[in-house]
Amino acid sequence: MxxxxxxxxxxxxxxxxxxxxxxxxxxxxxxxxxxxxxxxxxxxxxxxxxxxxxxxxxxxxxxxxxxxxxxxxxxxxxxxxxxxxxxxxxxxxxLPPMHLRTRLIVFYNNCECLNDAQRVLDEMPVRNVVSWTAMISAYSKRGYASEALNLFLQMLRSGTEPNEFTFATVLTSCSGAWGFDLGRQIHSLIIKTKFESHIFVGSSLLDMYAKAGRIYEARGVFDCLPERDVVSCTAIISGYAQLGLDEEALELFRLLQREGMTSNYVTYASVLTALSGLAALDLGRQVHNHVLRRELPSYVVLQNSLIDMYSKCGNLSYSRRIFDSMPERTVISWNAMLVGYSKHGMGKEVVKLFKLMKEENKVRPDSVTFLAVLSGCSHGGMEDRGLEYFYAMAEGENGIEPELEHYGCVVDLLGRAGRVEEAFEFIKKMRFEPTAAIWGSLLGACRVHSNVEIGEFVGFRLLHIEPENAGNYVILSNLYASAGRWEDVRNVRELMVEKAVIKEPGRSWIELDQILHTFHASDRSHPRREEVSAKVKELSVKLKEAGYVPDLGCVLYDVDEEQKEKVLLGHSEKMALAFGLIATPEGVPVRVIKNLRICVDCHNFAKFVSKIYGREVSLRDKNRFHHIVGGTCSCGDYW
DNA sequence: TTAGGGTTAG
CATH class of the missing domain: 1.25.10 (Leucine-rich Repeat Variant)
Structure with a gap:
């Protein structure tokens, strides 16, 4: 048949x-x-x-x-x-023709065999723009940026003209230090060859600018695009979000949505990054509902973003619920959850989850995992356990070499435990040149444990490396103040004036019914400012009766004591906290977010508020969460 | 035949 x-x-x-x-x-x-x-x-x-x-x-x-x-x-x-x-x-x-050899390059690229792909290209008697582009793409997709850029230069030298595919590809490798300079030159070439308005080239170009921190240039490219699609819109939104311009990212997302932009799971992941930064829980929930309605929750990237959003908004149990329900997890899922516990000072949970990760043995921990574990042990007051992890790491137990940031965690661990001298010795023996962040961490420890001798050395070192950082002057001055060395306090202040150091403006906010209420130090713009000021004054009187003493060492201006107290009461977190007390019913927890590290006086103020008013205060600063209940903070007064 | 955006980070 x-x-x-x-x-x-x-x-x-x-x-x-x-x-x-x-x-x-x-x-x-x-x-x-x-x-x-x-x-x-x-x-x-x-x-x-x-x-x-x-x-x-x-x-x-x-x-x-x-x-x-x-x-x-x-x-x-x-x-x-x-x-x-x-x-x-x-x-x-x-002898395969060019077409087939190019396919071989793509094949080897897919199998992650870049050497074989390069060999095929090397053996080609004639190459065209497609074969060059295929190989450039192979390098850039695997993260070999300099190889991709070198190959692009070779291609130009060979006389082959790049096309829109080549430009869209090569720009993704231009985010490094020397990549950006080349990126700008490539941009000129793109203008000359009239590919600037091509949507793939344009989105790659704007992404290159955004990743280099040049958001205005990125926006310029975006605004000039003759047409937009989901990728170009997402690229510009995520550009703002990655630079911490969260409100701008959110505003643009809303604008583009009104203009009919379509969103996909990458767009939502980028928006969630912005909402994590703002700790906008209600808005985050809204996006989550949207994701559920559109039946997108199976994307791991999106779930990772949700874990991060809920934890940064203070709702760890939601993060854990999402984490537990995931059919598949990547190392980022584990890291996001570990970082969540770490920022909330839950060291035991960090250790427990890390153990589970190792037992499951499906995903290998990476260097970020260890950062989360070490900082989790530090914030959670588990110094010895953290040191064990670090030394196991240093001995090569996990196949991950400790980097500078891991050493920074150890300085933090030792400093918190009051082992300031040991931390100092540890820095001296490091195989890295200590950075300002490392010295800053030690200076913080010196302030908390009143070690003026080491603190003075570290402080001056720091003022030398990083003269523009106002925070260093503040901590050093606090350290002198704690030792009653007022003359030195004055000198530090004078030095600050001399160097014309500008302090990053402090900003605190609170979310009520999907609206963010933001307060700046001595800000008068909020519609309920009179009420808020009156409330802060009322709090000051009540708390003082209960034993609160303003910490005037936190004020760097050379003014009299009464003025200093006024300055302290004008701190943004006190206004946000006062507004939270006015605007929410009694007994409801108040959630305040601050862009900088919280100052000692505001921390103490919040502790008294929680005790006198019977309110749980959750305060997220630049570094971590402070859960304050009945006058006690989860950070153990070390941050 | 070749192409652009994404999640964690003291």
């Missing part, structure tokens, strides 16, 4: 229309093998059988057969099979 059919029908049509098993029997027994035959087998999903025919039966192959097989190997990421196809070409002395 089969043979009969073959008389009337094209053999390949017959094979294509039959079941896999039937087709296999048919092709291996009934017909002489040829390239079209292979095509049919591949379309039936029988790659192996096609290869058997090719190799065992010594089939003479031509372009079409090789191309079919290779395509199948690319689609399936079948590394071994693809290698056999390539080997067959060499063995039979077949």
């Amino acid at each position: 089969i043979r009969k059919l073959s008389l009337f029908y094209d053999a390949n049509q017959v094979i294509s229309s039959m079941s896999n098993q039937f087709a296999r029997q048919l092709s291996l027994t009934s017909f002489p093998p040829n390239s079209q035959n292979l095509n049919s087998l591949c379309s039936n999903g029988q790659l192996r059988e096609a290869l058997v025919e090719m190799a065992v039966q010594g089939l003479e192959m031509k372009f079409e057969g090789y191309y079919t097989l290779l395509n199948e190997c690319v689609n399936r990421r079948a590394f071994r099979e693809g290698q056999r196809v390539h080997a067959h070409m060499t063995k039979t002395c077949y």
Whole structure:
């Protein structure tokens, strides 16, 4: 019957229309093998059988057969099979045309064999823009930015003109230090070759500017695009979010939505990053509902964003619920959850979850995992456990070499435990040059544990490395004040005036019914400012009766004591806290967010508020959460 | 035949 059919029908049509098993029997027994035959087998999903025919039966192959097989190997990421196809070409002395060699580059790229891909390119007698671009893309996708850029330069030198594919690809490798300079030059070339308004090139270009922190240039490119799509809109929104310009990101998202932008899971992940920064829980929930309605929750990236958003908004149990319900987790899912526990000072949970991660053994911890674990131990008051992890890491137990940031965590760990001298010795022995962040961490420890001797050394070192950072002057001055060295306090202040150091303006906010109420120090712009000021004054009187003493050491201005107290009462977090007390019913927890590290006086103020008013105060500063209940803070007064 | 945006980080 089969043979009969073959008389009337094209053999390949017959094979294509039959079941896999039937087709296999048919092709291996009934017909002489040829390239079209292979095509049919591949379309039936029988790659192996096609290869058997090719190799065992010594089939003479031509372009079409090789191309079919290779395509199948690319689609399936079948590394071994693809290698056999390539080997067959060499063995039979077949010289593949440019088209096929380019496909080989793509195949090796898909199988993460960049050396093989490069070899194919090197052996090409003639290359065109497509083969160059395929190889540039291979490097940039695997994170080899300098190789990608070098290859692009080689391509230009060879006289090959880049096209829109090349520009869109090469710009993704321009985010590094020297990449950006080259990126600007590439931008000139793009203008010259009139590819600037191409949507793929444009979104790659604006992303390059955004990643270099040049958001105005990025916006300029975006505004000039003749058309927009979901990728270009997401690129500009995430550009703002990644730079911490959260309100701008949110505003643009709303604007583009009104203009009819479509969103996908990447857009929502970027918006959630902005909402995490703002700690806007109500808005975050709204996005979550939207994601659920659009049936997008199966995207791991989106779930990771949700874990992060809920934890940064203070709602860790939601984060954990999402984490537990995930069918698959990446290392970022684990890291986001660990960072969540760490920022909330829950050291025991960090250790427990890390143990679970190791027991499950599905995902390998990376360097961020260890940062989260070490800082979790530090914030959670588990110094010894943290040190154990670090030394195990340093001995190569986990296959991850400790980096500068991990050393920074250890300085933090030792400093918190009051082991200031040990932390100092540790820094001296480090294989890295200590950065301002490391010295800053030690200076903080010196302030908390009143170690003026080391603190003075570290402070001056820090003022030398980072003279523009006002925070260092503040801590050093606090340290002198705690030791009663008023003359030195004055000197630090004078130095600050001399260097014309500008303090980053403090800003605190509170979210009520999806609206963010923001307060700046001595700000008069809020519609209920009179009420808020009156409330702060009332609080000051009540708290003083209960034992609150304003910490005047927190004020750097050289003014009299009464003025200093006024300055302290004008701090933004006190206004936000007072507004929270006025605007929410009694007994409801108040959640305040601050852009900088909270000052000692405001921390103490919040502790008294929680005790006197019976309110739970959750305060998120630049570094971590402070959960204040009944006058006690989860940070143990060290932050 | 080649292409752009994304999640964690003391």
